[in-house]
Structure formats: C-alpha cells, structure tokens
Amino acid sequence: MARFPFAQLDVFASRPGAGNPLAVVLDAQGLDDAAMQAIARWTRLPETTFVLPADTPGADYRLRIFSPRREVPFAGHPSVGTAHALLDAGRVAARDGRLVQQGAAGLLPLQVQGHGPTRTVAVRTPRARVQEIAAPDDPRLAGALRGLRLGALPPVLMDGGRRWWLAELADEAHLRALRPDWDAIAALAEASDSMGLFVYARSPDPVYHYAVRAFVGAPARFEDAASGAANATLAAWLAAQGALPPQPGGFYRVSQGREVGHDAILELRVDADGEVWSGGRAVQVVRGELDWPA
Secondary structure, three states: OEEEEEEEEEEOOOOOOOOEEEEEEOOOOOOOHHHHHHHHHHHOOOOEEEEEOOOOOOOOEEEEEEOOOOEEOOOHHHHHHHHHHHHHOOOOOOOOOEEEEEEOOEEEEEEEEOOHHHOEEEEEOOOOEEEEEOOOOOOOOHHHHOOOOEOOOOOEEEEOOOEEEEEEEOOHHHHHHOOOOHHHHHHHHHHHOOOEEEEEEEOOOOOOOEEEEEEEOOOOOEEEOOOHHHHHHHHHHHHHOOOOOOOHHHEEEEEEOHHHOOOEEEEEEEOOOOOEEEEEOEEEEEEEEEEEOO
C-alpha cells in the first residue's frame, strides 16, 4: 500500500461547506489510469484531481481531472482548487502572480492574487463558442423552459469544453424559486449532447452581479454547487452580446449554490483580448495522506 499526499477543499468559498468540494492528490506519481478513476469513484465528489510533474516547458505542473464516471479534459473549480492546494502545500510558487497548468486542454495560465485566506486564483478558460442561438419557443427547449419567465437575451447553446444551454431569467427571485423539470432537462441534455440547462439572472445585490443555477441533466441529474467552466461560457456569451455588467476591467461576481445548501461566490473577468478568467477563493478542509495500492 502506497501513500499519497492528499487534500480536500471547498472551492469558490471562504468557509468550509459553502463552496464546491474537490479532492486533490498532490503527487500522483505511481497511480495509473485505473487507480485514478477508482479513487475518483471512491471520493464521490464532483471531481478529483491528480497532480503530476510537467513534461512541457513553461508548465508548473500537469493536471488530470476525473469525475466519478470518467476523465474530464477541463473544469474550472478543479483547476482553481488544485492551484490553491499546491500553493498552500508549498509545492509551487507563483512567478509574478502567475502559474501555468498543463492538461488535456493544453497550457492554461492562472493568476494568483493575495496570500492566505484572502488569496484568489483565476484560470484562463478555454475559448467558449456559440454553437446555436435558439428561439424561446424552440420545441427542444419547451419542456425545460416551461413556466419560466425569460429575460432579454435568447437561449443559446455554448461550448467551452463542455456544452451548456444558457437561458436568462427575468429576475433573481424567479431564478431562486424555480423547480427544475428534471425529465425535460435530461432529455434536452441527451438530445443536444450537452450538460443541461444553466439559468442566470441579474442581481441588485451589492456583493454579486448575477445569480445562476446549473442543472446537469446527463449522465446524472443534479444541481451543481459552483461551476467555473459553466460560468465562463456565460461570461463569453455576455461579452459577445455587449451585456457584461458595467464594471471596470470586465470583472463581475456570481452567486451560485444556495438552493442546494452552498453559498459560493465566483469571480469572472473578460480581459481586453476577450479571454475569460474564472476564479475565486478556496478553503482547505482536509489535509493528510491517501493509502492506495500503487
């Protein structure tokens, strides 16, 4: 039985229990693909990450991301949370506020600001693209959107490594009160090869500018506590429509997860080149070692 340094964090949160949980194996040398998948299945968290030495010049480390079912090429909260864990453990050091992550999505830079509990990390996400803009009465969306009061922007299918249908709702109160039609969302996800439905609404709250909810329809059915990648596709869509909040530097905050017992705050920024950065704080909850056959 081999031992591997291990951490568990809450990502996009400043207190335990508020964010999206993540498990990190800080040094995964000696684990093969089957072992990584078995560990991810055992943790039963949305994602588990495995850190390996970089084999590409310019990268600080190599990252592999697994859900309980399969390996994932990119996800936001695992990228942000792993960087926090590595910084806390002293395994990497930011140079001029920057780290570079190597993974299936290529080399992705991360920006590091601050230290300790107030530190934030943001990853430059893969470019998200509009796949299709739909009419509100599109029959494919009818079930998933039935009874919802929509906002000004039309529903859109975005691809940022994972595909999501985005739909703006009329206001935050309506978004927080809605009860999803899981059968309809699952059917939409399967028919469009997407994750499901991501709804958003502007907010007058002084802390955040949007409230969002992410309904994963396939292969499982659940509401995501906080999704950096899904929010990045929203940021790309808002930027394309000239609908970003009127904040300096393309920066805004998002609230997600209250309806499932969390209270995450995500920070999004669209830079001058149109690149989307997704990030926030993280707090470690577990530190120790994982005993697992190598």
